[in-house]
Amino acid sequence: MATTYPTLSIDGLIAELKTLAEISAAEPPVVTRVVFSEADLRARAYVKGLFRNAGLTVTEDAVGNTFARWEGSDPELSPIGTGSHIDAIPNAGLYDGCVGVLGGLEAIRVLQQLGFKPRRSIELVIFTAEEPTRFGLGCLGSRMMANVLTPERARLLRDKEGHDLEELRTGAGFTGPLESVVLERGRFHQFVELHIEQGPLLEQEGVDIGLVTHIAAPASLQVVIEGEGGHAGAKLMPGRKDALAAAAELILALETAAKSTGAVDTVATVGVCEVFPGAVNSIPSRVRLETDIRDIDAERRDRVIDSLRKACDEVAERRGVRVTTQLVNADPPATCDPAILAALETQALAAGKSYKKMVSRAYHDTLFMARIAPVAMLFIPCRGGVSHRPDEYASPEWIGSGVHVLARTLAQLSS
Numbered sequence: 490m491a492t493t494y495p496t497l498s499i500d501g502l503i504a505e506l507k508t509l510a511e512i513s514a515a516e517p518p519v520v521t522r523v524v525f526s527e528a529d530l531r532a533r534a535y536v537k538g539l540f541r542n543a544g545l546t547v548t549e550d551a552v553g554n555t556f557a558r559w560e561g562s563d564p565e566l567s568p569i570g571t572g573s574h575i576d577a578i579p580n581a582g583l584y585d586g587c588v589g590v591l592g593g594l595e596a597i598r599v600l601q602q603l604g605f606k607p608r609r610s611i612e613l614v615i616f617t618a619e620e621p622t623r624f625g626l627g628c629l630g631s632r633m634m635a636n637v638l639t640p641e642r643a644r645l646l647r648d649k650e651g652h653d654l655e656e657l658r659t660g661a662g663f664t665g666p667l668e669s670v671v672l673e674r675g676r677f678h679q680f681v682e683l684h685i686e687q688g689p690l691l692e693q694e695g696v697d698i699g700l701v702t703h704i705a706a707p708a709s710l711q712v713v714i715e716g717e718g719g720h721a722g723a724k725l726m727p728g729r730k731d732a733l734a735a736a737a738e739l740i741l742a743l744e745t746a747a748k749s750t751g752a753v754d755t756v757a758t759v760g761v762c763e764v765f766p767g768a769v770n771s772i773p774s775r776v777r778l779e780t781d782i783r784d785i786d787a788e789r790r791d792r793v794i795d796s797l798r799k800a801c802d803e804v805a806e807r808r809g810v811r812v813t814t815q816l817v818n819a820d821p822p823a824t825c826d827p828a829i830l831a832a833l834e835t836q837a838l839a840a841g842k843s844y845k846k847m848v849s850r851a852y853h854d855t856l857f858m859a860r861i862a863p864v865a866m867l868f869i870p871c872r873g874g875v876s877h878r879p880d881e882y883a884s885p886e887w888i889g890s891g892v893h894v895l896a897r898t899l900a901q902l903s904s
């Protein structure tokens with residue numbers, strides 16, 4: 490294994506990231522690419538073309554998880570995996586997920602140029618639907634690989650227009666039984682994901698690489714509030730059962746619950762608030778909230794969920810509205826593998842990159858890959874910690890450092 494890497498010219502990678510960003514359901518520079526949408530399928534076709542140009546063997550599973558394999562000299566050995574996602578929430582940027590997919594491809598191309606030959610195959614993965622936009626549940630593809638989302642439960646998923654997974658995935662050309670998506674432990678020997686930090690620490694501290702030790706535990710609770718509608722002018726205040734006013738109390742109750750755990754690691758928000766009928770002169774009769782509640786400590790997170798449920802009962806009683814809740818997901822946190830972290834540390838040092846150990850507050854597909862393989866993640870800085878916005882930005886230097894350390898680490902793990 491050559492010890493000297495060429496100074497990484499990643500102009501090609503930056504150009505590919507920008508080309509991918511233009512494949513969007515929104516006007517550039519805004520990236521919107523919801524799973525199974527026309528933009529998603531065009532993006533997949535573009536990236537699979539890049540994989541094939543690099544001589545990788547490309548396969549897809551029944552929900553569109555995509556595997557690009559660089560065959561190792563000992564194909565009997567289970568592969569080293571890397572990868573991330575290319576779907577993007579509405580009004581997003583171009584780096585979230587894509588740096589891990591195209592950066593993973595660049596790492597492979599660098600190793601190929603160096604004449605490196607992996608003993609263990611290396612498989613680059615595009616996970617289907619890391620973002621929850623379509624079904625309200627994140628990490629659909631990796632959840633199914635780990636059988637955390639069973640085929641039976643997956644078949645029940647519907648988007649806001651009422652389309653179900655079967656219709657959408659087959660319409661996108663992904664066939665085969667959903668049961669075939671489930672991977673056995675051992676299908677991957679190890680898995681490592683490159684991702685932007687989506688937080689401010691690395692940039693603030695001038696550190697090149699984040700070595701992720703734990704991935705926070707995400708949960709989502711759906712809350713539906715049903716009151717009585719009526720004429721906004723004619724119905725007097727004493728008799729009202731205003732569903733949105735009740736929802737407002739619950740949104741603030743959630744914020745208070747998250748702030749009062751005494752830990753900065755507890756976070757919560759209501760990202761979706763649907764109001765019916767949504768007319769200015771009609772008292773809201775039905776509101777649907779989607780909440781996002783996270784912590785690195787699952788029990789502490791679950792106490793916030795319990796507080797929200799108690800607030801639902803209290804507000805329902807006092808306001809005479811009906812409040813129902815449904816737990817969409819409440820996942821445990823993931824602990825990254827010490828051996829892979831040691832390899833990342835060794836290679837960051839060898840590459841002359843500064844690094845720090847840290848927690849991932851965003852969830853990633855690695856959270857579910859952790860159920861079936863030893864995993865780790867490496868972060869690169871992003872400007873101002875901004876993500877899930879069109880002004881999300883990671884510099885070529887930052888991206889180059891991530892690709893450099895990833896390439897070295899893949900070489901070490903696959904040797």
Ligand code: HGY
Nearest residue numbers: 619620627850851852
């Ligand atoms: O929401 C998340 O943590 C991820 O970016 N989907």
Ligand code: MN
Nearest residue numbers: 578585620877
């Ligand atoms: Mn994201």
Ligand code: MN
Nearest residue numbers: 585586619853
């Ligand atoms: Mn992401």
